[in-house]
Amino acid sequence: MSASAELRDDELIARRHLSAAPERVWAAFTSPASIAAFWGGSHATVPPGSVTVDLRPGGGFALDTRAPDGATRRLRFTYVSITAPRELVFDEPVTGLRTTVTVHPAGDGTHLTVHQRRLPPELRTAQAAGGLASILDALAAHLRH
Amino acid sequence: MPASLVAPGPDLDLAFAALGDPVRRALVTRLARGEATVGELAEPFDLTPQAISHHVGVLRRCGLVEQRREGTRRPCRLRVDQLSQLGTWIDEQRRAWDDRLDALERIIDQLPPGTATDEGVVR
Numbered sequence: 001m002s003a004s005a006e007l008r009d010d011e012l013i014a015r016r017h018l019s020a021a022p023e024r025v026w027a028a029f030t031s032p033a034s035i036a037a038f039w040g041g042s043h044a045t046v047p048p049g050s051v052t053v054d055l056r057p058g059g060g061f062a063l064d065t066r067a068p069d070g071a072t073r074r075l076r077f078t079y080v081s082i083t084a085p086r087e088l089v090f091d092e093p094v095t096g097l098r099t100t101v102t103v104h105p106a107g108d109g110t111h112l113t114v115h116q117r118r119l120p121p122e123l124r125t126a127q128a129a130g131g132l133a134s135i136l137d138a139l140a141a142h143l144r145h
Numbered sequence: 146m147p148a149s150l151v152a153p154g155p156d157l158d159l160a161f162a163a164l165g166d167p168v169r170r171a172l173v174t175r176l177a178r179g180e181a182t183v184g185e186l187a188e189p190f191d192l193t194p195q196a197i198s199h200h201v202g203v204l205r206r207c208g209l210v211e212q213r214r215e216g217t218r219r220p221c222r223l224r225v226d227q228l229s230q231l232g233t234w235i236d237e238q239r240r241a242w243d244d245r246l247d248a249l250e251r252i253i254d255q256l257p258p259g260t261a262t263d264e265g266v267v268r
Contacts, residue, residue, distance in 0.1 A: 011238075013238050013242050014239060014243055014246055016246045016249075016250070018253055019254075020254065024253060024256060025249075025253065027256060028252075028253060028256055031256075037248070037256075038245060038249040038252055039245060039248075040245075040248070041241065041245040041248045042247070043244060096158065114246075116238060117161075117165075118157075118162070
């Protein structure tokens, strides 16, 4: 099943025109330094050293968000599909949220959309277990280097 | 607030799953205009009252619809309070992503250009 057919009924969360080429926007979503620079928005900071990216389906990315009061929370996402530099689909096993980020060239920049849908609870449980395992694998691989 | 700090509770899970079906979304849209019995709900659809009854059951179990007895009629009513909870959750997601994309917009020009590798559709 293609990701687009699977995601037909989801919710448009955000749409934005950015004055940068799609490749640059793609890099922003897939490189640890830039994820750290924008993921927390204006409400949280993301320590650059906390971001890990394993860019392959079944791999994932993870990061710490630090709220102004110092509360830190680790967020973990699992990549579902990766179509550079067009479409990035990732799940958050803990919340069962599937997010699709699409990037299209538009004029001298990029049109970006974010869609989200909830995964059915039965799928979420398997995803959560699988997600955790792949994150631990990724961490182990990272620690070996 | 980061998107992930906003996690809906268990009955929102059921409600989102229930609304994954186009017939059930159409039923919710119809009920937003006012109460209706299963027979009345079935009219605009090419579906049997039994099929509609099944969909109403799913919507009832997740708390989006309630059904009461009025003599021989059993009208269905939309639980607007429950539906607005879904709306609130989606709004929170929108705000979190808006905030995140504002930040992206501010830093995008300072980022390295990036090298696009055409990996094709991996899955």
